[in-house]
Amino acid sequence: MAFNLAFLSSILIILSAFSPVITALSSNYYDKSCPNVEQIVSNAVKKGVANDRTVPAALLRMHFHDCFIRSGGPNWDVPKGRKDGRTSKATETRQLPAPTFNISQLQQSFSQRGLSLNDLVALSGGHTLGFSHCSSFQNRIHNFNATHDVDPSLQPSFAASLKNTCPINNRPKNAGATMDPSSTTFDNTYFKLILQGKSLFSSDQALLSLPKTKNLVTKFATSKEAFLDAFVNSMIKMSSITGGQEVRKDCRIVN
Template sequence: MGLFSWRGLVLAVVVVAATVERTEEQLVENFYGSSCPNLEQIVTQSVQTKFAQTFVTIPATLRLFFHDCFVEGCDASVLIASPNGDAEKDAKDNLSLAGDGFDTVVKAKQAVENVCPGVVSCADILALATRDVVNLAGGPQYSVELGRRDGLISQASRVAGNLPEPFFDLNQLTTMFAAHNLTLIDMIALSGAHTLGFSHCDRFANRLYSFSPSSPVDPSLDPGYAQQLMDACPQNVDPSVAINMDPITPQTFDNVYYQNLVAGKGLFTADQILFTESESQPTVRSFATNGAEFNAAFITAMTKLGRVGVKTGNDGEIRRDCTAFNS
């Protein structure tokens, strides 16, 4: 154990567990029951209006929630705009976040402010909007715990190393998720969000043209799928070209993502590795054949994700404008 004693390790685990328990107690589903009783209907209506304008609303909002929670916790810090270009959203790993996700939350916040000014945090609105877009795409309905407050820190320098990369192996993925009290099954379930949305050629080009000296194409890729990707993403293609994460049902929240992994059609290394590694393969196979099991695991994982690093009580603030600190 090196410098750490078993006694110290046990104490640390107890402290972490106690912190998690306190956080769970502070977030409740009906937090705004008296202060803003129509909150969920207001947010849902706003999200539906935005969705009617563009489907991108769905994957953009879902991805925004994940990126927010993994850096500084679920505190809407990713929404802050900085004239100096040094806020969280300006970090390299966040530059690809679609503007429709930000717009979804900003418009929902405006709608809420018209009815309940200064009451509901942007962090809670983002959590509710994320639930709504999952449902709009055909995914499961679930209740959202509320009571988060908005963070007071948003720095681009704090992002690097805190978000999973497309080239991560299973150990890197499980280690990063475990740091947020998310298990292997939680990680696999949350990866299922890749059933929606798109990525860009430069994020996976190495799997097509320079995977290894002996095999330019990643051998874990289905040959037919690899050829489709090469046709869509020839070398030196404009990096802005978008490719659906799920080539089969890209606009439906379902378990086809896992069926794709079984078939060798995971877009990222970090996707396909979930099937090629023996530790995670059984869960992938199970989710691929049982959509209800995946949905249940996704709800559990999203609830746990929504508790990561939350500010409650007197911590943080309730922003008037989601893109700016109050002072």
Template sequence: MTVVGFLIITPIAYSEMAYQKQISFLILQLLFLTLVLASANGNSLKLGFYLKTCPKAEAIVETVTADHISLAPSLAAPLLRMHFHDSEKSGPPNLSLRGFQVIDAAKTALEKACPGVVSCADILALVARDAIYQIKVVPLGRRDGRVSIALESLTLPAPFGNITELKAQFASKGLSVKDLVVLSGGHTVGTSHCSTIAIRLYNFTGKGDTDPSLDPKYVPYLKSKCKPTDTTTLLEMDPGSFRTFDEAYYTNVLKRRGLFQSDAALLADKETSAYVKLQAQSGGSTFFKDFEESMVKMGQIGVLTGSAGEIRKHCALVN
């Protein structure tokens, strides 16, 4: 919905081969995107941005989100994921996204209350906050981009990334190693398709083997749920509490039961491994506070503010 926004490791349903085949074309797209970003206004976001122009904006979004979540609690994870992805919804990693009706409903309500004031980018940030209620503050003031590039979504850190790749991708957006391990905790809610881990289960090195970083006692269970060519079955990313935003994700990672290679990669670095152990052994003593801080930090990367971009009338379309 915006031109940019940082994109975290999240469940996606395309293969590593398909991902790699798109990279060369993506580079051409990113060259154009760089020119767009260079023109972005550098004004900072702030709390209470709409107090004068649309005083009830945050309350309206909160009400709309609550109404939808009460009817479909499973939407919380997809809405959080949507904020992480924050890019053209026709991009390969975004084809399995859902919850757009919540964004559209919030936009409709806001356009009725204060036409042309609240951006879709800010609505997305607020909906993510309200879907995962621990996030108390979200600085606002984003503008919507006039350009949407589907292949921009391929800059998402992939679920098969190793720790070196992941650290480099986060660093390129000004995010720290701590941000990497904290935001990975978003995998405490939601599900992913079997196709995302098929290679990890059945052909990790091309010899019909399984990723050795997986707990061998957990592998039979995963294989019983996911056959090699299964593209429809969903797996819980945080088995037992996949609808609850808690620290259980880190317990699973420490047991070598993280669903993705990118989850297992957190044990391959001194700093990320230490954080995993801290949250797993302390019952998430700092996780909620850390997650709020990293989410706010992520939500301020590369945004358009001031007079740049536009305020879209419909979130799926440029004006």
């Protein structure tokens, strides 16, 4: 299934339980049971994107959340057949890496799921799409620590614009900022912004904390092609995190 990220048609909605990475999926899983599924899903997602350009970011976020909790752009063959879980618990969202995580916390969160530092940096590139509410980066622009009100790693004029958008005593429900200026285009701008001190999250800036992850950020900022190749490989690897009990016949109810 050749898949364009603008369309993450993959996600073939999965609420899988968590277990280590396995390779039980296949690109032809539905060839006999539902041979037209790829076109059906692709058409539905493309229609959604035509109506709302934020759909790709939402789908990418959903896919990431699904794989971590229970369980145009680049093209790739999407492995299919992920198992659906039979339970869904809001408390399990605590397992997701937070935007305030430091590099040690990020590394631990990813390694527990069989994902490497390479995967961490590549998958973080998904932040090239979408929007963030103030609450996810408030810690960097107000009362950062005992010495600085604002995170000193933030570029000053960028920090000032964020403070203007998200004042400490005035927090409109929908206030926030796009992840990067080209927030509906899947590109490598995110990595360039990190190097410029213009990333939103502490977890983004944390990628510069280790020589290996900093080198990858620089590599992906320099080469969009290198980033896309790494992203595809890491998406396939992350998609293989599974552990559910069944492939849902009707996505709304358990079998």
